[in-house]
Amino acid sequence: MLLKVFSQKHYLNSHLQTLLKEKLYVCDICYKAFLQLNEMEGNLQADIKLKPHACNICYKTFSQRNHLQRHLWIHTKEKPYACDICNKAFSERNTLKTHLRIHTKEKPHVCDICSKAFSERSTLKSHLRTHTKEKPYTCNICIKNFSLQQHLKRHLRSHTKEKPYACIICCKAFSQSDGMRRHLRMHTKEKPYACDICNKNFPRQDYLKKHLRTHTREKLHACDISSKAFYEHSTLKTHLRRHIKQKPYACNICNKIFTRHLHLKTHLRSHTKEKPYACDVCYKAFSMQNILWRHLRTHTKEKPHVCDICSKAFSERSTLKTHLRTHTKEKPYACDICIKKFSRQDYLKIHLRTHTKEKPYGCSICNKAYFDNSTLKKHLRTHTNEKPYACNVCNKSFSRQDYLKIHLRTHTKEKLYPCNICNKAFSRQHDLKRHFRTHAKEKL
Numbered sequence: 001m002l003l004k005v006f007s008q009k010h011y012l013n014s015h016l017q018t019l020l021k022e023k024l025y026v027c028d029i030c031y032k033a034f035l036q037l038n039e040m041e042g043n044l045q046a047d048i049k050l051k052p053h054a055c056n057i058c059y060k061t062f063s064q065r066n067h068l069q070r071h072l073w074i075h076t077k078e079k080p081y082a083c084d085i086c087n088k089a090f091s092e093r094n095t096l097k098t099h100l101r102i103h104t105k106e107k108p109h110v111c112d113i114c115s116k117a118f119s120e121r122s123t124l125k126s127h128l129r130t131h132t133k134e135k136p137y138t139c140n141i142c143i144k145n146f147s148l149q150q151h152l153k154r155h156l157r158s159h160t161k162e163k164p165y166a167c168i169i170c171c172k173a174f175s176q177s178d179g180m181r182r183h184l185r186m187h188t189k190e191k192p193y194a195c196d197i198c199n200k201n202f203p204r205q206d207y208l209k210k211h212l213r214t215h216t217r218e219k220l221h222a223c224d225i226s227s228k229a230f231y232e233h234s235t236l237k238t239h240l241r242r243h244i245k246q247k248p249y250a251c252n253i254c255n256k257i258f259t260r261h262l263h264l265k266t267h268l269r270s271h272t273k274e275k276p277y278a279c280d281v282c283y284k285a286f287s288m289q290n291i292l293w294r295h296l297r298t299h300t301k302e303k304p305h306v307c308d309i310c311s312k313a314f315s316e317r318s319t320l321k322t323h324l325r326t327h328t329k330e331k332p333y334a335c336d337i338c339i340k341k342f343s344r345q346d347y348l349k350i351h352l353r354t355h356t357k358e359k360p361y362g363c364s365i366c367n368k369a370y371f372d373n374s375t376l377k378k379h380l381r382t383h384t385n386e387k388p389y390a391c392n393v394c395n396k397s398f399s400r401q402d403y404l405k406i407h408l409r410t411h412t413k414e415k416l417y418p419c420n421i422c423n424k425a426f427s428r429q430h431d432l433k434r435h436f437r438t439h440a441k442e443k444l
Contacts, residue, residue, distance in 0.1 A: 026156060033141055033156055 026033045027043050034040040051061035053068040057075045062068040070092050073079065079089035081096040085103050090096045098120050101107065107117035109124040113131045118124045126148055129135070135145035137152040141159050146152040154176055157163070163173035165180040169187045174180040182204055185191070191201035193208040197215050202208040210231055213219070219229035221236040225243050230236045238260050241247065247257035249264040253271045258264045266288055269275070275285035277292040281299045286292045294316055297303070303313035305320040309327045314320045322344055325331070331341035333348040337355050342348040350372045353359065359369035361376040365383045370376045378400050381387070387397035389404040393411045398404040406428055409415070415425035417432040421439050426432045 026160060033139070033159060 027040055032040075032043060034043065051063045053062045053065050054060070055062075055068060055071055055075075057072075060071065062071060073091035079091050081091070081093050082089045083096060083099055083103075085100075088099065090099060101119040107119050109118045109121050110116070111118075111124060111127055111131075113128075116127065118127065129147040135147045137146040137149050138144070139146070139152060139155055139159075141156075144155065146155060157175040163175050165174045165177050166172070167174075167180060167183055167187075169184070172183060174183065185203040191203050193202045193205050194200070195202075195208060195211055195215075197212075200211065202211060213231040219231055221231070221233045222229040223236060223239055223243075225240070228239065230239065241259040247259050249258040249261050250256070251258075251264060251267055251271075253268070256267060258267065269287040275287050277287070277289050278285045279292060279295055279299075281296070284295065286295065297315040303315050305314045305317050306312070307314075307320060307323055307327075309324070312323065314323060325343040331343050333342045333345050334340070335342075335348060335351055335355075337352075340351065342351060353371040359371055361371070361373050362369040363376060363379055363383075365380075368379060370379065381399040385399075387399050389398045389401050390396070391398075391404060391407055391411075393408070396407065398407065409427035413427075415427050417427070417429050418425040419432060419435055419439075421436075424435065426435060
């Protein structure tokens, strides 16, 4: 098949886009893809001449009759060759012979370059390509090369959009069998990969591999701009978008753009109201898995994040990070208008409303509005007469936590507000203010 040549790169890119939109015809024998049906049929005839023996069930062709005979056992489920050790049966003698090496640990096929040994000649042959960098299997749509035929076969599905592997539980389809197997573990909750250090289990081997770096502190992927290092290459790739201000993922409903596909996927649930992650204890549902994990700690009372300074424990890492600022007095969030600084971003957000006069939280009873939700909640108790904060000494109840805190000082006799004139102390600030007036009168 002749290659079409273009004078400029953007003409080639445009041409490739039209190719990918076309219907593709893939040869069942050699897995080559064609844009025209007659091209595929011509290729098929050439393959049939090389492989004249066809299976009358699935039409797969073979160069030798005995190969066809062995293939037919796949359909008849006949497995005449059984292992004497584990009784596992096989349709071919050679497959049994290879299987026996699992028991004997025999690896007769050795790589001449790195001395790595293999139980099968075909595995050695594939391995050798990691040294020679040979990639003999070429995609004739995008010219990408592969070292293994099954890798080419899988890749072709990215063009044909074929997804032959379907989940038996939710019917979600996948282009690769291992993708379907990984997905099934979401339903079965199976986590076969365990960490040898902390015994934490994972549904996928790559998740375990990433997790192990949290123990070794190994960060192989460094940013050339900020020198920040990451455990994973994908995280570095996402991080680089912050420097170049690239946000390639756009919402097709509100046009909001994101640096990561996962963020877009999560955002879309704000439109669809989809909450796929449900709590097994109280059945509360969440749009994100990490929010569910955090929620589960409200049931387990688990607080894995401990402050090194005061030993206070928290259920979330972000809460610990915020708490540490009470020790360091760090206030990284500054107001652009009045230069006032805050330890938390949400405090800054609320403060900015004092400048904009925006009061988004309105009372549904009296229409009074507030800068933040917590102040609205306190206000609503004036209508409901709810007093959720009870004193553990005298059982007196209060509508606000700060009122309870002040009340407790009547029991502890703690007096935080001293007068700088006569050294008399008070438990409440407004009592101190009232006391100051007595000095003001004395001066008069």
